Amino acid sequence: MTFDKVEDCYLNAEQKKMICPNCRVSIYESFTQSKLGICGSINRREKYFWSVLKQECPSCEGPIVYVSHTPVDEQGVHGEPKHFLVFPRHSSRLPAPLEVPPAIATDYNEAGLVLEISAQASAALSRRCLQHLLDDTGLSKNSNLNRAIEEAMGKNLPSHITENLDAVRAIGNFAAHTQKSVNTGEILPVEPHEAEWNLEVLDMLFDFCYVQPAKNAARRAALNAKQKEAGKQPIK
Ligand SMILES: [Zn+2]
Structure with a gap:
């Protein structure tokens, strides 16, 4: 052999x-x-x-x-x-980008970690993560996730994110649950692919809300450093 x-x-x-x-x-x-x-x-x-x-x-x-x-x-x-x-001990999914605030990143990473073991637990964590993100970014301060998503969908988000957020609500069948059940991380029945969808949508929101603005700020800082070198006023 x-x-x-x-x-x-x-x-x-x-x-x-x-x-x-x-x-x-x-x-x-x-x-x-x-x-x-x-x-x-x-x-x-x-x-x-x-x-x-x-x-x-x-x-x-x-x-x-x-x-x-x-x-x-x-x-x-x-x-x-x-x-x-x-x-490192997490799922086959990548950890949250470094630009994401630590408390939000922790919920996301743990939701990915438990996805294979328990879709329900993963979805509970990713819903909490989403609620925290909507609050942190000012998209919605509503403590009911169903309504928070509704409010966020009325804000200036790219259309593909709006549609995918709506799918999070449809998948979770939020309308059928009480206010309590969708905002306390309560365990609701969910399929593995549905739990994974929450993480996909969080990925998109991370990129739009945290990663791209950070990259943009770095680009503008570099531009203004050059403006300064050239003896010119920084661009606002
Ligand atoms: Zn490394």
């Missing part, structure tokens, strides 16, 4: 780019592999060859650790390896 091919599966010669799951910066893959070997069989049938892949992010120095397994039989390994991110 040979496992030489295992190494080929993971350690690609041409360097692939990836997003660091700690800091979201684009980096090159440079994983080192520690082979663990075969361990038992799943359902007394499938055997796997297990490995640990690790890499330090050159940007934030954070550890990135995956556990991998590849199907194996008497002929050796076959099929594609599967990788599970074990550190």
Whole structure:
């Protein structure tokens, strides 16, 4: 039995780019592999060859650790390896961008973390996160999420975000619930894809409300630094 091919599966010669799951910066893959070997069989049938892949992010120095397994039989390994991110400990989704205020980012990251285990818990967290975001950005101070979304939809949001926010309400069937149930993080029945939709909409709102304005402010600061160098007035 040979496992030489295992190494080929993971350690690609041409360097692939990836997003660091700690800091979201684009980096090159440079994983080192520690082979663990075969361990038992799943359902007394499938055997796997297990490995640990690790890499330090050159940007934030954070550890990135995956556990991998590849199907194996008497002929050796076959099929594609599967990788599970074990550190940093969050879902396959990326963490909230750094521009997002910490309290809002924490709810979002935890909603992503529990998504695979409990869609209901994830949706409760992402609804709370959305309510907090609408309040923080001044889109709506209403403590009822159904009404807060309604108010936000009347503000100057891009049309695709407005439509997708409306879908959050439709998915949650908010109209059928009391005021209490949609603003206290209460657990409501929800499908996994519905819980994931909340996170998708939060992604769009993060970009529109926090990431783009921060980028714009940085661009204007750079422009005004040049204006100053040239002995000119800053642009308001
Ligand atoms: Zn990083």
